[in-house]
Amino acid sequence: SPYGSLLSSLLFSLLLVFSRNSFIASKPDPSKPNMLRVGLAFGSTAVLWALLFKQHRTDVHEYKTRNGLE
Amino acid sequence: MGLLPDEAKVLPPPGIVNRNSVWFGLCGWATAMLHNSLNRRPALKAGLHRQALFITVGWFIGYHLTKFENYKYATLDRDMSEYIRLHPEEFPDKGNSTWKSSRIRVLISVLRFSLY
Numbered sequence: 587s588p589y590g591s592l593l594s595s596l597l598f599s600l601l602l603v604f605s606r607n608s609f610i611a612s613k614p615d616p617s618k619p620n621m622l623r624v625g626l627a628f629g630s631t632a633v634l635w636a637l638l639f640k641q642h643r644t645d646v647h648e649y650k651t652r653n654g655l656e
Numbered sequence: 657m658g659l660l661p662d663e664a665k666v667l668p669p670p671g672i673v674n675r676n677s678v679w680f681g682l683c684g685w686a687t688a689m690l691h692n693s694l695n696r697r698p699a700l701k702a703g704l705h706r707q708a709l710f711i712t713v714g715w716f717i718g719y720h721l722t723k724f725e726n727y728k729y730a731t732l733d734r735d736m737s738e739y740i741r742l743h744p745e746e747f748p749d750k751g752n753s754t755w756k757s758s759r760i761r762v763l764i765s766v767l768r769f770s771l772y
């Protein structure tokens with residue numbers, strides 16, 4: 587089937603990530619960071635700060651409007 | 657707003673730096689450092705992306721928690737003021753407070769404490 591090889595490669599990569607089989611396992615190497623994970627972590631950090639500042643801005647504006655301060 | 661009704665927007669919003677944000681941010685940082693230590697990495701110098709993310713998640717949760725807390729205290733204060741307004745005989749201007757009014761005040765302060 588055309589999706590057979592895709593499925594088997596997906597299963598193999600899952601097996602690599604989630605197994606401790608000593609034939610294919612390796613210790614995590616700090617000198618070779620997983621840049622995708624690092625990028626995602628910093629990216630979601632930036633997104634969360636942006637969301638926080640936006641929410642705060644909205645809250646301050648709502649408060650001022652409802653109390654007739656501006 | 658998920659947890660708060662519309663009337664909560666009348667209250668002044670907490671600052672970006674607020675008590676719960678600082679505390680949860682510090683807890684997030686401690687978690688990241690503990691994660692480093694348990695994986696035999698230098699606690700402060702390793703996994704900076706993880707430290708930043710955990711601090712940020714804690715800070716974010718803390719901000720919304722402070723908003724929720726402020727709203728809960730405001731509703732309790734409003735109910736207490738309303739009760740005092742409707743039962744002025746129990747809160748005389750001079751002299752000792754009545755047993756009933758001091759009981760009400762204790763009950764409300766216990767309710768406030770039970771929020772923790």
